[in-house]
Amino acid sequence: MNLASLKRAAQRLLPSGGWYVIAIPYLWLLLFFLIPFLIVLKISFANIALAMPPVEPVFVWTQEQILQIRLHFSNFGFVFGDSLYIEAFLTSVRIAGVSTLLALLLGYPMAYGIARAPSGWRNVLFLLVVLPFFTSFLLRVYAWLGLLGRSGPLNGLLLHLGLIHEPLQLLQTDFAVYVGMVYSYLPFMILPLYSAIEKLDLNLLEAAADLGCRPAQVFFKITLPLTKEGIFAGCLLVFIPAVGEYVIPALLGGPDTLMIGRVVWDEFFANRDWPVASALAIVLLVLLAGLVLLLQRIQAREEAT
Amino acid sequence: MNERRSLVVLSAMVFGFAFLYLPILAMMVYSFNASRLVTVWDSVNSPTIAWYRELFDNTALLDAARLSFQIATTNATGAVILGTLAAYALDRYRLFKGRGAFNVLTTAPMVLPEVITGLSLLLLFVALEQTVGWPRGRGAVTITIAHITFSMAYVIVIVKARLATVDRSIEEAALDLGARPWKVFAVITLPLIASAIASGWVLAFILSWDDLVITSFVSGPSSTTLPQLVFSKVRLGISPDINALATILVLLVTTCVASAGIYMVRAERRRLRDAQMAFEDGV
Numbered sequence: 001m002n003l004a005s006l007k008r009a010a011q012r013l014l015p016s017g018g019w020y021v022i023a024i025p026y027l028w029l030l031l032f033f034l035i036p037f038l039i040v041l042k043i044s045f046a047n048i049a050l051a052m053p054p055v056e057p058v059f060v061w062t063q064e065q066i067l068q069i070r071l072h073f074s075n076f077g078f079v080f081g082d083s084l085y086i087e088a089f090l091t092s093v094r095i096a097g098v099s100t101l102l103a104l105l106l107g108y109p110m111a112y113g114i115a116r117a118p119s120g121w122r123n124v125l126f127l128l129v130v131l132p133f134f135t136s137f138l139l140r141v142y143a144w145l146g147l148l149g150r151s152g153p154l155n156g157l158l159l160h161l162g163l164i165h166e167p168l169q170l171l172q173t174d175f176a177v178y179v180g181m182v183y184s185y186l187p188f189m190i191l192p193l194y195s196a197i198e199k200l201d202l203n204l205l206e207a208a209a210d211l212g213c214r215p216a217q218v219f220f221k222i223t224l225p226l227t228k229e230g231i232f233a234g235c236l237l238v239f240i241p242a243v244g245e246y247v248i249p250a251l252l253g254g255p256d257t258l259m260i261g262r263v264v265w266d267e268f269f270a271n272r273d274w275p276v277a278s279a280l281a282i283v284l285l286v287l288l289a290g291l292v293l294l295l296q297r298i299q300a301r302e303e304a305t
Numbered sequence: 306m307n308e309r310r311s312l313v314v315l316s317a318m319v320f321g322f323a324f325l326y327l328p329i330l331a332m333m334v335y336s337f338n339a340s341r342l343v344t345v346w347d348s349v350n351s352p353t354i355a356w357y358r359e360l361f362d363n364t365a366l367l368d369a370a371r372l373s374f375q376i377a378t379t380n381a382t383g384a385v386i387l388g389t390l391a392a393y394a395l396d397r398y399r400l401f402k403g404r405g406a407f408n409v410l411t412t413a414p415m416v417l418p419e420v421i422t423g424l425s426l427l428l429l430f431v432a433l434e435q436t437v438g439w440p441r442g443r444g445a446v447t448i449t450i451a452h453i454t455f456s457m458a459y460v461i462v463i464v465k466a467r468l469a470t471v472d473r474s475i476e477e478a479a480l481d482l483g484a485r486p487w488k489v490f491a492v493i494t495l496p497l498i499a500s501a502i503a504s505g506w507v508l509a510f511i512l513s514w515d516d517l518v519i520t521s522f523v524s525g526p527s528s529t530t531l532p533q534l535v536f537s538k539v540r541l542g543i544s545p546d547i548n549a550l551a552t553i554l555v556l557l558v559t560t561c562v563a564s565a566g567i568y569m570v571r572a573e574r575r576r577l578r579d580a581q582m583a584f585e586d587g588v
Binding site: 152 | 387
């Protein structure tokens with residue numbers, strides 16, 4: 001066997017370069033993203049134990065070499081049976097929903113203004129929207145601790161204007177959580193809206209106006225439907241991280257602002273109940289996946305008609 | 306434009322940008338306040354740089370910052386390597402088994418709540434330690450692995466978008482002239498997507514540098530990153546040295562992002578000019 005045929009044989013046996021390009025990131029994601037999920041799913045069916053890790057094994061080899069699978073549905077029963085958890089889910093959805101709506105109401109005219117600004121201004125304004133995204137999320141939330149405090153500038157201003165007579169309790173309320181959410185996720189809302197509005201064909205708006213549409217009608221009949229995709233994308237980008245948010249309710253919310261991210265955190269770190277934390281994570285995941293699929297289906301149906 | 310509508314747009318912009326920037330500016334101003342009661346301005350002794358001086362004497366904080374920097378650098382490099390490979394695989398190999406699943410796996414980490422990512426990775430590390438004995442305990446290594454896993458998704462988005470705009474005929478010409486595939490990638494594709502890789506690196510660095518939730522799940526008792534230290538402190542309320550720290554970090558990041566932006570605009574302009582020249586030479 002000569003050298004060339006040996007080399008060919010080796011090439012046949014060893015995977016080609018393209019194989020590695022796909023396999024390396026694929027294996028990484030399988031190991032560090034997919035398998036962890038399966039473990040969460042497994043632990044959500046386990047029993048809590050006084051050990052490290054604090055769970056009983058799910059798969060057990062008995063002495064007769066039989067694989068015994070011990071699934072406990074009690075964690076899910078616990079999650080759905082306790083009004084605390086149900087309430088945490090409802091609170092999360094409510095707070096994320098209201099925050100998304102507020103971000104949309106503020107973000108839409110801002111995106112509109114940026115997209116319609118003179119071209120020299122547009123890049124600067126765009127950068128100003130993106131910039132907060134790069135500065136520490138934690139520190140930006142922290143900034144509101146000072147602003148909303150009893151002796152903070154917002155209360156100071158309201159007192160000075162004579163609108164209130166004693167400082168309001170702004171921190172540790174749902175109001176503070178809404179402010180923190182909109183503040184943190186506004187850029188996520190503006191970016192897709194901006195690209196949708198920028199693509200808008202101005203001739204259509206002019207045509208509608210020429211044909212006698214009032215400005216409000218032009219907006220609701222043409223601008224809004226044509227930028228629907230941007231609205232969808234922006235709302236998803238705000239709603240999804242907001243539902244599972246931990247830092248904002250932990251810093252700005254009160255003891256009764258029970259959001260699900262915070263409950264998972266507390267179950268895990270404070271109560272060391274890994275099975276219930278896992279069960280909560282699974283329920284949250286199913287909730288989010290269901291929501292995304294539902295929205296995709298609505299969007300697909302609208303496109304079909 | 307209609308008068309009333311432009312008024313709505315204008316007031317939303319003024320309010321919106323004030324809303325985005327006033328809290329940061331207020332924090333910066335308060336960092337020079339001498340009073341320990343952060344929001345009560347001590348007009349006699351202010352402005353002062355006392356809190357900045359205190360910051361640089363705080364060894365726990367400096368250690369945490371060093372650890373965060375190390376993790377963020379390693380993470381950004383790892384995320385860029387894996388992310389570029391994945392983006393290349395998705396852009397160039399249209400047909401391979403499990404491509405659909407791969408596509409989902411590459412985008413899912415971006416939309417997943419951080420508590421779930423953190424919890425699942427910790428459970429994996431615990432299970433791995435029990436079965437294969439690696440990684441021993443949790444610390445910088447597990448934090449870095451966790452960060453690479455979620456930040457590579459962002460690199461993939463950026464690099465994939467750039468790969469889609471690369472003119473394939475140049476690569477094909479090189480292949481026709483006998484260059485090996487990896488050489489084509491190194492000599493032609495890589496320089497073309499270099500600026501996207503650079504911005505992916507910066508983004509991955511910042512995501513890691515900022516992360517609190519995932520880090521808290523996968524870190525050990527001996528490893529405290531800067532966000533963890535800041536969080537444990539601000540949970541107890543506002544403190545003047547955190548204002549000083551925030552001011553430094555915000556200014557640092559602003560400088561970095563602004564220079565990266567300018568660099569990218571220049572690179573883009575140069576790319577267009579080169580393309581134009583090549584076209585004119587051809588004609």
